[in-house]
Amino acid sequence: MKISVRTTGLPLCRAATLPARAVRLMSTASHVPSGSSSPMAMMPPRFNAQAAQTTRLRVQQQHPSPPRLAASSTQHVTSSQPTSTTTTKAEPLPTGPTMPPGYTATTASLPTFTIPPVVTPSPSNLLLAQSIIAAFRRDGIIQIAQSPLQQKLCAEAMAASKRFFALPPEKKAACVDDRSYGGYIASGEEVTDGIADYSEIFTITRDHDVDDPRVRARWPCHGPVPWPDVGMREVMMRYKAELGEEGKRLVRLVEMGLGVEEGELGRWIGDGAEGQRQGGGGWHHARVLRFPPRNGTNGKGKEGRGIGSHTDYGLLVISAQDEVGGLFIRRPSREEKFANWERSAAGLREEEGGWVFVPPVGGTHTVILGDMMQYLTRNYLTATPHKVGLNTRERFAFAYFHEPSFQAVLKPLSGGVIPKPTEEESKNDEGVHYGTHFTNMFIRNYPDRITTKRLLAEGRYGLLEREELRTIGAVPAVDESSV
Numbered sequence: 001m002k003i004s005v006r007t008t009g010l011p012l013c014r015a016a017t018l019p020a021r022a023v024r025l026m027s028t029a030s031h032v033p034s035g036s037s038s039p040m041a042m043m044p045p046r047f048n049a050q051a052a053q054t055t056r057l058r059v060q061q062q063h064p065s066p067p068r069l070a071a072s073s074t075q076h077v078t079s080s081q082p083t084s085t086t087t088t089k090a091e092p093l094p095t096g097p098t099m100p101p102g103y104t105a106t107t108a109s110l111p112t113f114t115i116p117p118v119v120t121p122s123p124s125n126l127l128l129a130q131s132i133i134a135a136f137r138r139d140g141i142i143q144i145a146q147s148p149l150q151q152k153l154c155a156e157a158m159a160a161s162k163r164f165f166a167l168p169p170e171k172k173a174a175c176v177d178d179r180s181y182g183g184y185i186a187s188g189e190e191v192t193d194g195i196a197d198y199s200e201i202f203t204i205t206r207d208h209d210v211d212d213p214r215v216r217a218r219w220p221c222h223g224p225v226p227w228p229d230v231g232m233r234e235v236m237m238r239y240k241a242e243l244g245e246e247g248k249r250l251v252r253l254v255e256m257g258l259g260v261e262e263g264e265l266g267r268w269i270g271d272g273a274e275g276q277r278q279g280g281g282g283w284h285h286a287r288v289l290r291f292p293p294r295n296g297t298n299g300k301g302k303e304g305r306g307i308g309s310h311t312d313y314g315l316l317v318i319s320a321q322d323e324v325g326g327l328f329i330r331r332p333s334r335e336e337k338f339a340n341w342e343r344s345a346a347g348l349r350e351e352e353g354g355w356v357f358v359p360p361v362g363g364t365h366t367v368i369l370g371d372m373m374q375y376l377t378r379n380y381l382t383a384t385p386h387k388v389g390l391n392t393r394e395r396f397a398f399a400y401f402h403e404p405s406f407q408a409v410l411k412p413l414s415g416g417v418i419p420k421p422t423e424e425e426s427k428n429d430e431g432v433h434y435g436t437h438f439t440n441m442f443i444r445n446y447p448d449r450i451t452t453k454r455l456l457a458e459g460r461y462g463l464l465e466r467e468e469l470r471t472i473g474a475v476p477a478v479d480e481s482s483v
């Protein structure tokens with residue numbers, strides 16, 4: 001039986017041309033079918049290796065000491081244990097994916113999983129599901145092939161993103177709403193662990209009409225997305241909806257891989273028939289991201305930092321990045337215990353060792369895990385700490401967050417491989433209300449945003465305690481006097 005795992009990419013370069021300071025790769029491809037753990041497993045198809053190599057040699061001659069270093073010019077795939085770490089001191093080459101300068105990390109070489117269009121409980125899908133769980137536990141991240149439709153939608157979304165971020169600052173700044181956290185976040189506005197990030201973002205929250213009863217009832221974070229134009233809305237919503245379908249398939253695979261009953265995880269999203277009937281559904285949202293080049297910042301953020309280290313909040317994060325490179329993750333480790341819904345994981349270990357650079361690979365998405373996946377699986381799967389560094393060129397990325405219902409009060413799963421609760425845990429576990437976790441995180445990230453100010457000024461936060469906000473699919477009875 002063969003599971004759908006492949007590696008993507010073209011040969012990098014021959015051993016004879018290895019630079020003296022060749023960077024060692026951390027191979028994470030231990031279960032890839034033989035032959036595919038080739039040293040060249042990581043290059044995106046559009047990378048012209050020979051040209052880059054020529055450029056490198058030319059540049060070295062011009063600047064003999066110290067040699068310029070292309071972090072991605074890596075020839076050795078080793079065992080799954082990282083054997084050495086790269087520090088990019090010199091400027092990376094202007095082509096191909098490179099690790100941002102000034103960072104220290106090993107470089108991942110991830111196998112690429114292919115997700116079937118429909119996840120039936122076949123033996124091969126079960127094997128695939130178990131391999132995905134094993135990869136999450138080993139690497140904290142998986143890489144999945146984009147379908148031709150996803151490639152098209154992703155390209156369209158990236159083009160729309162570039163058009164949006166190229167707008168004049170005042171046009172972008174007008175895309176804000178004081179009820180939802182949707183819309184524009186300027187470079188230097190988002191805060192991670194109390195320090196400004198340089199990322200420039202357009203957030204796509206659930207897009208509620210102003211007449212929606214939840215908006216009229218002033219539920220925290222519920223409101224419209226302030227789109228700049230219909231064109232951007234259409235492109236982004238198509239891509240987001242398609243990633244929502246991918247998210248559902250992944251949720252089903254995670255259930256299978258964990259050995260829990262069908263729907264055990266999906267029911268927190270409101271994906272089941274009852275949730276759908278009640279207008280439930282996950283609090284799925286997305287971020288369209290631009291990172292300025294490190295020498296093109298506005299002085300408001302932390303030098304060289306795109307986004308500080310953090311974990312994301314929900315279940316799964318499906319991301320696409322362009323060819324520039326900037327994402328780093330931490331692998332799961334028994335020594336590191338994060339539980340972001342209890343105590344902030346923002347900023348943790350940011351300056352320490354142990355980071356893994358995730359090089360862009362054309363035609364793929366990556367998937368990492370969020371806080372609620374960790375909580376629901378009693379730490380069997382853990383949220384993936386990650387951060388983004390600024391590179392020498394601007395970088396564009398797209399992150400889709402597949403989330404529980406805003407109204408879900410989650411309780412850990414049981415059965416399969418889920419660890420049994422300790423006596424203490426069974427007594428004290430009151431569950432986690434996802435809407436409260438999400439609201440806390442957005443207040444923390446955007447302390448000065450009009451949305452935060454209105455939310456607090458109007459006492460909206462207190463509504464999070466209400467029964468209707470804690471019951472998946474419940475809709476408020478609108479009190480006209482409060483509108």
Ligand SMILES: O=C(O)CCC(=O)C(=O)O
Nearest residue numbers: 287289321327388397399
């Ligand atoms: O830029 C990326 O690849 C990741 C962005 C990210 O971590 C986020 O939007 O939360």
Ligand SMILES: [Fe+2]
Nearest residue numbers: 310311312386
């Ligand atoms: Fe993130």
